[in-house]
Amino acid sequence: MPPSHFIDKPIYETFSETVALQTLFAIERSLATGHMNVFEFEQKMGNDYRAMEARVIPNSAHTALMIVRDISQRKWVEMEREKFINELEEKNKESETLRESLASIVGTFEFSEIIQRILDQIQLVVPYDSASIWSVEGNAQKFISGRNLPEEFDTSNPEFATNETNSALPILKGEVPFILNGNVQAELPDFQMPPHTYIHSWLAVPLKLKGNVIGLIALDGRRKNQFNEHHAELAVIYANQVAIALENARLYSDLQSDLAIRQNLISELESKNAELERFAYTVSHDLKSPLFTIRGFLGYLEQDASNGNLERMKSDIQRIVDATDTMQRLLNELLELSRVGRIANEAEYIPFEELAREAVALVQGRIMERGIAVHIDAGMPTVFGDKPRLIEVIQNLVDNAAKFMGDQPDPRIEIGWDGEEDGKPLFHVRDNGIGIPPEHHERIFGLFNKLDAKGDGTGIGLALVKRIVEVHGGRIRVESEAGKGSTFLFTLPTGSSAV
Numbered sequence: 001m002p003p004s005h006f007i008d009k010p011i012y013e014t015f016s017e018t019v020a021l022q023t024l025f026a027i028e029r030s031l032a033t034g035h036m037n038v039f040e041f042e043q044k045m046g047n048d049y050r051a052m053e054a055r056v057i058p059n060s061a062h063t064a065l066m067i068v069r070d071i072s073q074r075k076w077v078e079m080e081r082e083k084f085i086n087e088l089e090e091k092n093k094e095s096e097t098l099r100e101s102l103a104s105i106v107g108t109f110e111f112s113e114i115i116q117r118i119l120d121q122i123q124l125v126v127p128y129d130s131a132s133i134w135s136v137e138g139n140a141q142k143f144i145s146g147r148n149l150p151e152e153f154d155t156s157n158p159e160f161a162t163n164e165t166n167s168a169l170p171i172l173k174g175e176v177p178f179i180l181n182g183n184v185q186a187e188l189p190d191f192q193m194p195p196h197t198y199i200h201s202w203l204a205v206p207l208k209l210k211g212n213v214i215g216l217i218a219l220d221g222r223r224k225n226q227f228n229e230h231h232a233e234l235a236v237i238y239a240n241q242v243a244i245a246l247e248n249a250r251l252y253s254d255l256q257s258d259l260a261i262r263q264n265l266i267s268e269l270e271s272k273n274a275e276l277e278r279f280a281y282t283v284s285h286d287l288k289s290p291l292f293t294i295r296g297f298l299g300y301l302e303q304d305a306s307n308g309n310l311e312r313m314k315s316d317i318q319r320i321v322d323a324t325d326t327m328q329r330l331l332n333e334l335l336e337l338s339r340v341g342r343i344a345n346e347a348e349y350i351p352f353e354e355l356a357r358e359a360v361a362l363v364q365g366r367i368m369e370r371g372i373a374v375h376i377d378a379g380m381p382t383v384f385g386d387k388p389r390l391i392e393v394i395q396n397l398v399d400n401a402a403k404f405m406g407d408q409p410d411p412r413i414e415i416g417w418d419g420e421e422d423g424k425p426l427f428h429v430r431d432n433g434i435g436i437p438p439e440h441h442e443r444i445f446g447l448f449n450k451l452d453a454k455g456d457g458t459g460i461g462l463a464l465v466k467r468i469v470e471v472h473g474g475r476i477r478v479e480s481e482a483g484k485g486s487t488f489l490f491t492l493p494t495g496s497s498a499v
Helices: 016-035 072-105 111-125 227-308 309-339 353-364 366-369 386-405 460-469
Strands: 037-045 049-058 064-070 128-137 140-147 157-162 179-181 199-211 212-223 350-351 373-376 380-386 414-419 424-431 474-480 486-492
Touching: 016 037, 016 049, 016 064, 049 072, 111 128, 111 140, 111 212, 111 227, 179 227, 199 227, 212 227, 227 309, 350 353, 350 386, 350 486, 353 366, 353 373, 353 380, 353 386, 353 414, 366 386, 380 386, 386 414, 386 424, 386 460, 386 486, 414 486, 460 474
Parallel strands: 373 414
Antiparallel strands: 037 049, 049 064, 128 140, 128 212, 140 157, 179 199, 199 212, 350 380, 414 424, 424 486, 474 486
């Protein structure tokens, strides 16, 4: 400012009214206190406003010296410094938020939990109104999970083709690092139909692993231009780390699955080895028994032939025939047991009531002989499996119930179902016979385990039943007490995925 701007000019002509008042106030204070007074103001110079500093110094009791200097450069430096500090603090805050968010995500290997944490934590990094996570499988973009999506959005199994109609195609093809659109209703056709019409801003970033796009995170905003380039940069950094966490979760899941399969195989092998040991022992014992009988009565037969005792010879021969029949029955049932799970008929859908009626018809002779009333529930579920084998299950259980009815004056057998267990229908075969003591509940399903040593069974029937049920993906157990009848409960599949 030239000196002529100040010399012989009143303060009100030199400065604006506001600055003039500041100046007069500073002069009064300096004269009153005898100390220098400093203040800052803005002064228009040409077309610009400049930052000025005024120093008022008393030089007598009634006069003061005022020094004015341009401090615009200093102010600019201070403002830039403050701006830099604020930006640095903001970046530190963002970095800490990213660090904490990612730490939360890598803190678990459970895939579903990671997905929910991703949706939770990215809200802290880039505030959104709704969000979704998608995988890319072949030529399809498939929905994994979302947050705050409208009710009309079908989350059951939505997917989009990765073709030219898909707005995410540029990032799916790896052509751009992100997609940022602040006015999708005007620019992206696939957002102009329900349920996407509420979205006005859209930010999509890829989930990349080893250079390959494995999915994407989509953030939705209800306002135009809700997201900016900085949001996109943060989302990309976040997504790059998230993709690694998702892959780690997948690898962990695969490892756990492999370990579980391995452990199941080990357990199954141990069980089969134990079963094989029991099998070897019991087979040698149970098959030797008829052989000993045959051998013994062959000796008697020789003696009776020498003595000419025809009646005794007939008895000896009958005992030998009975022993061979017993051996043949044992061998046949062992053969049947070995075929379960190895040789199967084509699986089909069969109403359980139909299975029950066919099974009961096969043991009708024993049922009629004992005068047993059989009740079969109507409206039971349809099951999926090997029909002849499933009939064999019910046939064995009904035959077993009839055999051990005891002296029951009003014998009855009920075949029905009791809702579901483990997601499968739970069926039952119930009788009011002699019952089974609790200590034998597990033992009866073992090979050659007969509670009645004098009975005509082989001890294979219930082992066969258990094997068939388990091959179908079901489970079987017995509920019973001595003298109070027995209830055999078992589950069977209703769909092909279980067989």
